Amino acid sequence: MLLKNEFKFLFSKRNILALILVLIGVLSVYFFKYNTEYEQYASNQIMYYYETLNEENQRINILPKEKLNAFFREDSIYCQKLLSDWKNDEDAKTIAKDMYDRDQNILKYIDSGMDLSNFKSILQNNKQDLKKRIQMEKTYIENEYYDFVYQNKPTGCYLMVQFLKGNNLFFYLFMILILVWNVDIWSKDLENNTFRYLFTIGKSRKYVYILRALLHILITVFFSILFFVVLYLIGYINCGSGIELLIGTTPVIIYLSHHILSVLGWVLFSASCIQCLSLLTKNKGMSLMLTGLLFVFMYTYLHIETLWAYTSLFFIGAICIQFISCLYLERLDLG
Structure with a gap:
């Protein structure tokens, strides 16, 4: 009972x-x-790379340091490529490899002694986070998982x-x-x-x-x-x-x-x-x-x-x- x-x-x-x-x-x-x-993610990425390209083009024109200018010229090429990927709705594999290449290039300049700590939008926080992101991207690509580029895929x-x-x-x-x-x-x-x-x-x-x-x-x-x-x-x-x-x-x-x-x-x-x-x-x-x-x-x-x-x-x-x-x-x- x-x-x-x-x-x-x-x-x-x-x-x-x-x-x-x-x-x-x-x-x-x-x-x-x-x-x-998630549905708005691609358009947000397009906006992000548009803004990044505009900022980097401005920096190229005003920054006095030649090495820093060289970095922004290279990074703008990667950003242009990623912008094109998102606009043209490229497959995740292409976007993943381009993201990995860009992050590798950023790390290369940091390891050479360049201080990018003031450009947090590029690092997406700091050097440690950049290294973790690169390792994550490498692991995913090696395992042929490319959907990580859609970071908020539910x-x-x-x-x-x-x-x-x-x-x-x-x-x-x-x-x-x-x-x-x-x-x-x-x-x-x-x-x-x-x-x-x-x-x-x-x-x-x-x-x-x-x-x-x-x-x-x-x-x-x-x-x-x-x-x-x-x-x-x-x-x-x-x-x-x-x-x-x-x-x-x-x-x-x-x-x-x-x-x-x-x-x-x-x-x-x-x-x-x-x-x-x-x-x-x-x-x-x-x-x-x-x-x-x-x-x-x-x-x-x-x-x-x-x-x-x-x-x-x-x-x-x-x-x-x-x-x-x-x-x-x-x-x-x-x-």
Whole structure:
């Protein structure tokens, strides 16, 4: 009877509606943001090379240093070629090799002692980033993967990588789903005095706590997996898997396993925190507000992507929170 009521509570109309709305939100974000940006990428590249050529032509005329002038003359030739590639809709292989040649030429001048640190638009940040980009381009070309030139092509793996960065709409929708499914796990009963029924059915508080918390955790994990699958499938159906993006993160299986495990730990930790606040506040509104403030703090002051290095702490934290919450419920005066 208790188990039946818990499933009824979990699969309430509100929770199902939240799931549907979140999935609709994922589709909307994909098509109105990521897919739109991808469709505009070629035109943005054309604009970039137009602007770069104009700037370099101006520098050639005003810069006094002969060596610097020589660099900009050479770089303008590469830019002209890349501009032509994008305008003529050349295949990705041609664009990839021209990009690689240009970056190699830039590095050649830097290694010869030329200071290009003031031209960040050419380096696309700094020398270290340039070297990383060249190595990435070389690896992709050697593996005959040329679609990297479309840096924002929303494939299945691209969407997963974006999600793992943390501060994006996909991640926010994901956290909303976790929040909705756990925010009133205890506060609803404590607020409406229906908790009396829970503890008059011949089961101990510990049993009730473990059953309810475990069911919520399992369902949250299940729908988290569903979220990832939907996210991947949207990208896969529209643009392919994009598994080649992970070339260089060898071995790929270990890379994927680590991040999947990290997200799982994050799900357990987040759900445990929300459940704990629901129990402590005994009020759904207060629980929702405090959880919201906690998330705002985390996304404002923490870089989510760096947290994936602390996978074990997520699991340990989740277990500790659940253990403390169980002890608290056992000693809670419900009179």
